Amino acid sequence: MTDPLTAPYLPATPLEDAVRVVAIETVIPSDIMPGLLLLRIHTNTGAIGHGETYYAPHAVAALVHEWMARRLLGQDALAIESHWRFLYERCANFGARGAELRAISAIDLALWDLLGQTCGQPIYRLLGGPVRSRVPVYNSLGNPAYGRNPEGRQGWPGYGTIGEPGPLQDSYKLFHAPEELVEELLSEGYTAFKTWLFDSVAHQHGGMRISLSDLEATLQPLVRIREQFGNRIEFMVDGHGFFMLPAALRIADALRPLQPLWLEDILKMDNLSTLRDFRQQSRMPISASEMLLSRADYAQVLAEQAVDYVMIDPTWVGGISETVRLAHLAQAYNVPVTMHDCTGPLTLFAGLHVNAAVPGCCFQETVRAHIRTFYHELIDAPVVIRNGEAELPRGPGLGARLNPELFREGRYDYRVSRLDA
Numbered sequence: 001m002t003d004p005l006t007a008p009y010l011p012a013t014p015l016e017d018a019v020r021v022v023a024i025e026t027v028i029p030s031d032i033m034p035g036l037l038l039l040r041i042h043t044n045t046g047a048i049g050h051g052e053t054y055y056a057p058h059a060v061a062a063l064v065h066e067w068m069a070r071r072l073l074g075q076d077a078l079a080i081e082s083h084w085r086f087l088y089e090r091c092a093n094f095g096a097r098g099a100e101l102r103a104i105s106a107i108d109l110a111l112w113d114l115l116g117q118t119c120g121q122p123i124y125r126l127l128g129g130p131v132r133s134r135v136p137v138y139n140s141l142g143n144p145a146y147g148r149n150p151e152g153r154q155g156w157p158g159y160g161t162i163g164e165p166g167p168l169q170d171s172y173k174l175f176h177a178p179e180e181l182v183e184e185l186l187s188e189g190y191t192a193f194k195t196w197l198f199d200s201v202a203h204q205h206g207g208m209r210i211s212l213s214d215l216e217a218t219l220q221p222l223v224r225i226r227e228q229f230g231n232r233i234e235f236m237v238d239g240h241g242f243f244m245l246p247a248a249l250r251i252a253d254a255l256r257p258l259q260p261l262w263l264e265d266i267l268k269m270d271n272l273s274t275l276r277d278f279r280q281q282s283r284m285p286i287s288a289s290e291m292l293l294s295r296a297d298y299a300q301v302l303a304e305q306a307v308d309y310v311m312i313d314p315t316w317v318g319g320i321s322e323t324v325r326l327a328h329l330a331q332a333y334n335v336p337v338t339m340h341d342c343t344g345p346l347t348l349f350a351g352l353h354v355n356a357a358v359p360g361c362c363f364q365e366t367v368r369a370h371i372r373t374f375y376h377e378l379i380d381a382p383v384v385i386r387n388g389e390a391e392l393p394r395g396p397g398l399g400a401r402l403n404p405e406l407f408r409e410g411r412y413d414y415r416v417s418r419l420d421a
């Protein structure tokens, strides 16, 4: 008889040499990085796969333990495509964007990590890489705290506050000492940065309009940077999806003389026809978008010629499996791909593996304020960036393991699902 938990896409009898899933653990280390969910998959061989996603972590944990564990426990851990497709189909019938795809993403990373460990190879090799020996990166001007408000409580991520003075307070520094900031980035070898400097203005009018005086004042740091550094530095401007079409067009007009490398999510990503209209009217290079999440949306923006760069977050869109598929799809349209970060250390490692394996990837986002202040509490491997390029991850699998001290009963909303439970 067909078992509805395993069929379709798995052999009726698991292969004799299968590495099997015996337990799945999750933790939510909210005092280190609010919004982050870390996941480990244990197997009968003792190998442990590591995964991660970001946003609404308690909802993701519920999906993993109360729902997806039923499919995975006892099954072949290396049958990645099988589990991806099964879980996706069971979610998609009820609307898969959001927590469901995030849960699949975290699981997918852990399964790829296990496959790499089993084969003794880094994931980029299993994907057919390397296609490059180093990955070009840019520095996003985040602050050390992300998604936390100034009192240390959880705030709204992606709802940028300027921050405060201090080391690696890059967002604050852009507004108060832009020349000093860029001097520092250039001296460290970075050749590009990304900023979301319109966030505070967006909140004043709900993104419906922006006055000429606000526009002029907000752009001042970028004007000063162009004046002082000329073409020595590139920058990208992220609108975090806060603006409606007329304000977005006004921002694009004002930015045109400054020649940003791309405009990212100036518009809300909830109408792809408006995005195409914005690209045509603004005549500016458009990046879209880690906010799309679904394969159908990415296919649509490519087919409608609404983008110049495709941005993907590997731990939102469906893991390494789906990121690779989308990166190859973008290449079919001659549109370069760039990987989102800001959302956790394994997201960065996953992005580096895809960058190392797919020729059409052009950039990896990084946040030096995160890498240097708290990633060491979460993972055991350094992120090495020199001359604006990241080294490829080393070792089998992802090349970074989550700190085992985080996975303890009674801490960080620890949950575990076991085969024998």
Ligand SMILES: [Mg+2]
Residues within 6 Å of the ligand: 238, 240, 264, 265, 290
């Ligand atoms: Mg963005």
